[in-house]
Amino acid sequence: MISRRDFFTAAAAAALLSNSGVGGLAALAKAQKLTQESLLRFDPLGTVTLLHFSDLHAQLMPIYFREPSTNFGVGADRGLPPHLTEQAFLDYFKITTGTAEAYALSAEDFVALARTYGRMGGMDRMATLVKAIRATRGEGNVLLLDGGDATQGSWSSLQTKGEDMVRAVSQLGIDAMTGHWEFTYGAARVMEIVKNAPFAFLAQNVRTIDWQEPVFAGRKIFEKGGSKIAVIGQALPMTPIANPRWMIPNWEFGIREESMQKQVNDARAEGADVVVVLSHNGFDVDRKMAGRVKGIDVLLTAHTHDAMPAPVKVGNTLLIASGSHCKFLSRLDLEVKDKKVTGYRYALIPVFADAITPDPEMAKLVDEVRKPFVGELNRHIGDADTLLFRRGNFDGTLDDMICQAMIAERDVEIALSPGFRWGASLLPGDPITFESIANATAITYPNCYRQTMTGTQIKGMLEDVADNIFNPDPYFQSGGDTVRTGGLRYEIDISQPVGSRITNMTHLKTGNPIEASKGYTVSGWASVKQGTEGPPIWEVVEKHVKRLGAVRIEPTNAVKVTGT
């Protein structure tokens, strides 16, 4: 870990680079330090400040998180942000390579920059930022909103059914939350959280199946900075498809555009000056919705884990994407005049763990909630010889490791691993602790099954999942990445319709084509089917990593992608 004084501001580095023409990190040496103060620097506007984060995925401690190298957009979203990666992303947002900002927002030169700029996030650092902004802006002018998925993604969150994170975001003082992974703790637990929470749980698009009655409050009006701000919640519309429906058997979701429009209209009728949607739709769904539902001032996006340093505007609606894993805090200042938003100023604040002094109260709480599990969390299983990361549309080395574990430990020909977008990265040389494994696997339906599937069934599954990401109509997209495969090579043309994208499936071990009617032994996890049998995936991975000692994963290039 490098010390705080080794940090440099992106701006100063950029200026230095352009003046001297010297590239690379060495050039940063004489530049200005990156400090808590510089991260918080903001020229305030108007009287209202919205603070937003989403998809924390229960990461209480600072971590590394590599942004994707592949993140293709299709249909109307092709080539638009957030579907830009690496240099294209940096060019679009005019970010200089090698800067702190480039490290936080892209996969370019990730390992080298991670060693320079260190870990990101940490709930105690987030608390410092929130408190500082509240202090300078005035408590009564700041609204703090959580876009969902705060309560799942770590061992302590799994063991406490999200209670560790509920306590953390409550202490942080969030005003409202919406949901997605929250629902994987089951309906009863969700209702318990909602009943006891000091914040509002908002989801206008969840109804009872039998009577179509709202399950949660759809919106709440807050008075901040002399304005009435309506916040409308939107849970992940695809929750019963993307996650086990049997855990929430009496609830129906969906986008419910007409009902969203009614929420907006009703909020205005109640005197709202500003209408904010706290959404977990995913970026492309939100972009489409913003063009169809009229009267939304600010749409706070989530789910697809995009981090963008500038808002996207659709009509008069501002779309904000605040990233994931506690890496970023969004600050949006609004100027409101005559019941209208007349101006805005925005910053996506990167949470550089080593530049920010931890908030002692939050640090104490984080210690307390982790304490019962510290022994397990710190258990040293093996070591990462190469970079282990998850994000990417088709594969990541962390998932390659999980797939290899299933093939070896469950003795199968083919392994399937879900395309989750959460899970911290490990740098070459990092220890693989039980916490590292849990950070990528801690779910309430972890059973690692073993079964026989025909070639047709395997293809059908790959096709279905691919269509959930690459359907050109965003309203058919469920977020996430494609299912990861082990022991299999295939080609995918993402521009084709469902049923025609996947070709040339080959069994890696034999080099033979996958035969449609032949049965193959397959292992996978995170099945949405009730009663799936098998050991929890973290046990399978732990056994494998322990056996290997050192984990060395080179990119497999097993998926050939066309039609981008």
Place this chain on the structure above:
Amino acid sequence: MRSNELVPSRRDMLKLTGVAAFAAALAPHLALATEETVAAELKKLFGGKKMGTGKLKLDVPQIAENGNVVPLNVDVTSPMTAKDYVKAVHVFADGNPWPQVVTYNFTPESGRAAASIRMRLQKTQNVIAVAEMSNGDFYSAKSQVKVTIGGCGG
């Protein structure tokens, strides 16, 4: 088709003239029912009729959260008087082994030609509704419902 007390029995349906012909045409080769064969049979049944759109509202989800119980609502705009009313609404699913879903019969006394049901859809397919008016006009609506295995969400 799932048994449900709201659904008329198959024998009742066969009494309906047009639909009986449809059922008879498809019954011997149910397993072969496809989007194309269903479209062809519908054309045979209703092809000669004046088929309008707009008055019949077919409300099904774009994506089924549960393919075993997909909600279906039909609603036809009509004064529902003795002179002008909706006689029936027929619903078909062109990817199911048995493509007939339901037929609702109405009279002026029904007051409103609207009904709801939950149907099973075996795979992604089109749901087609045809409203038969008392003056001999027909209205149709079609909507695709996606049925997916799910999983893997972000």
